[in-house]
Amino acid sequence: MKITPSKDRQARGVFYTPLAVARRILQGVLAHLPSAGPLTICDPACGDGAFLSEAWRMLAARGGAGHQLLGVDIDPVAVAAAGQTMSGLDTSVLGDVRQDVAPGGEIVLREVACDATEAETDARINWDVRRGDALVGPEWQTLATGPAPPHTFDWRQSFPTLLGQRNDPSAPAGVAAWSAPDAPGGLDAVVGNPPYLNIRRWTKGQSPQCLAFLRRRYRSADGAYDAYVLFLERAYELLRPGGVCGMIVPNKLATLDYARSCRRLLAEQTTLLAVDDLSSLKLFPGANVYPYILIWKKAFPLSVQRPIVTQITSEQQLSQPYVAGQESGVFTAERFQLGARLSLESRVPTCPLQDCAILHSGATGFSAQRLAGQLVEASLDDDLSQAAADISAATINGDLPTIEPSSADNPPESFDFIVSGNIDRYCLQLGDVRFMKRFFRRPQLPGQASLLSAGKRRLYQAPKIVIAGMTRRLEAAWSPGPLALGVQVYAVVEMQMPPLYLLALLNSTLLSHLFRIRFAAKRLGGGYLAINKSQLAQLPIVRYESAPGLAAGLEDLARQRCRLEQEPTDHSPRDAATLDARIDALVYQLYQLTSAEIALVEAASARLAGPR
Structure with missing residues (x-):
């Protein structure tokens, strides 16, 4: 039949x-x-x-x-x-x-x-x-x-x-x-x-x-x-x-x-x-x-x-x-x-990420086709590596700039444009973007693009933490200024805690593990996670003032980690791994994990390790 x-x-x-x-x-x-x-x-x-x-x-x-x-x-x-x-x-x-x-x-x-x-x-x-x-x-x-x-x-x-x-x-x-x-x-x-x-x-x-x-x-x-x-x-x-x-x-x-x-x-x-x-x-x-x-x-x-x-x-x-x-x-x-429960909120003072910052999504799936049609290639004279260095220079120097709200009414001539794949832990890689079946060497979105609402212009110009939406683990980087976000990219703005502190937590092994076990629905094939704003909003963040010494230590290590990413010729992968391990150790201490819990988290992370 x-x-x-x-x-x-x-x-x-x-x-x-x-x-x-x-x-x-x-x-x-x-x-x-x-x-x-x-x-x-x-x-x-x-x-x-x-x-x-x-x-x-x-x-x-x-x-x-x-x-x-x-x-x-x-x-x-x-x-x-x-x-x-x-x-x-x-x-x-x-x-x-x-x-x-x-x-x-x-x-x-x-x-x-x-x-x-x-x-x-x-x-x-x-x-x-x-x-x-x-x-x-x-x-x-x-x-x-x-x-x-x-x-x-x-x-x-x-x-x-x-x-x-x-x-x-x-x-x-x-x-x-x-x-x-x-x-x-x-x-x-x-x-x-x-x-x-x-x-x-x-x-x-x-x-x-x-x-x-x-x-x-x-x-x-x-x-x-x-x-x-x-x-x-x-x-x-x-x-x-x-x-x-x-x-x-x-x-x-x-x-x-x-x-x-x-x-x-x-x-x-x-x-x-x-x-x-x-x-x-x-x-x-x-x-x-x-x-x-x-x-x-x-x-x-x-x-x-x-x-x-x-x-x-x-x-x-x-x-x-x-x-x-x-x-x-x-x-x-x-x-x-799914899996064993790891309850952290009962042992340390925490708040959901949405209570200490505002989260936004990048472009919507509905607007993706229109957005792709309004992207333009940056001038071939533009220095891509210099732009990438400039975008996080403030992070390296420990100077996280702010932006006056009124400046969003006068957007830049264009925004650099990124997708999930441009975001690594502590680092943004501009250029080489595949979006809606098109390849861009270095895409930019005109500041006066017709599809941009006033809210999106303010978001794209604001300093922010950007989070990849399709990865094997949480990956976040700092962007101090103009940057347009594609589909499945999320932004954290108006933070009530130091951005470098939040950046260290978001990139830690523990929060990736928490996201994976608490929001198992976001697991995809090949070990990938499809990150969603509503789930990010629920991640438990230890209040900075509850452990200021540990929190300040995480800020300093995150700053060093960003510096390594911007000076790739001066360090080996082992240097980054050493800093990551130090950050994880402080995060475990901050959330008061036991030795057995740390072993469980590390073992689960090791099973998922692999090329991106």
Whole structure:
């Protein structure tokens, strides 16, 4: 059977599921459900039926009678493929596949009993695959205006004997229920690989009325949300109290701002059982996706969420049987932390970076194409090496200049332009920039460029710490004056602590380690981190006045480190490594780490060391 072309699926955020992933999710789900009695399992974005067919195999091996498998998908080709997959699982099954065309042209594929006795029917694993939009139902009539979109799906009407229970009646007093008043509820398990589609791309295929409906209907439809968070909320509604969900979702769920409402649902009204980190595997070719497998139960947590975390680093490991391990993660509405917890805020006076400075992003992804069109090459007569030296001369001399606010109204003739790759620890490397598929020897942005707002002009002219957004560890450098920032470059301005002190902390091994374990969602392939402003803002900074001697020592070492970067012919890499080690030692002392904790941080850093 012809399947929807790969490019068309990817445009809709659809990536079909490897069998090993479906098997592992189902193993994890079934491990937390009763071993006796019939089960009802649903995939609300079933695609070609990978989860349903694997569930059929597992339930057949498990035994028992009356199991029900339900599948829903909006793509008629996928629905047809899933029906064909299911009907071919066992030719001894009593029944056949009937294709119905429902009102509105909906294709429905489902098994129909043929002269089977009631006992024989109960002994089978029954399945039902239907076309419909799993997220849009009859509540459209009360929450939206205009005619309902095609293929709205009424869960309760479609599966009346299976969906009846509602929210958990044992919910603690004062805890708001997430399920909508008419949410179906009643399934034992919901599994799947929901679409990964950012709202910015989703708008191209949805009407304004439908987008407005989704924001009213789902609490997780927050900010620039992604479709998968709505499927997680829908799964919560479909489950009976004590039911279990297993889904593979982008690791962005763990920390990004738009997913906070969804994290709150999972953190406060479910029990997160297990997380498999698959971010080091390239599971979906052609997709920039680094996924987690989440297994959770619709049951209020008894205490702090501490799920079992497994790092999956190979396809062979992924294919191994699911085995419950030891708790090793911490999950809250603010973030999901993998690995051992390293709590520093309780032992020394700290504040989040956002409380002692203001953070800004460089250019936005939306403006990148326009920005590339306004960049110009600097004159060939300009001395690139001299410009690079000038840009941090103030740092070397210990003189960190300021800029009068009014001077931003009179911008320079042009700003040098950098991207993430131009930022090294303590050093900016101007020139040789690749941006939007173009190469620039030394790009500059005219001071009067039309896309520059007054705020961006002030930011680009201000003295600032700049932070790379795509690296294996945090990398920060000082810029005392005019400098324009590309996509995935961040700036720290209006600092209430000495800039060199903050620079030493941001470039330290400890803060890179903290970022990696606290914001594991930002781990990409090859050990890279995709840095995000909201996560940088939460980094704990020891207050300067709480340990002025150590803080002043870090300032001095950071100044020396900057000087080394500007005098490359006068030192060896060993000199820089020696200074880095001295800075790290002071940072460990500043944050009061134990010897065992220092060994853990250093070992983790050594494992990630490698060429940039």
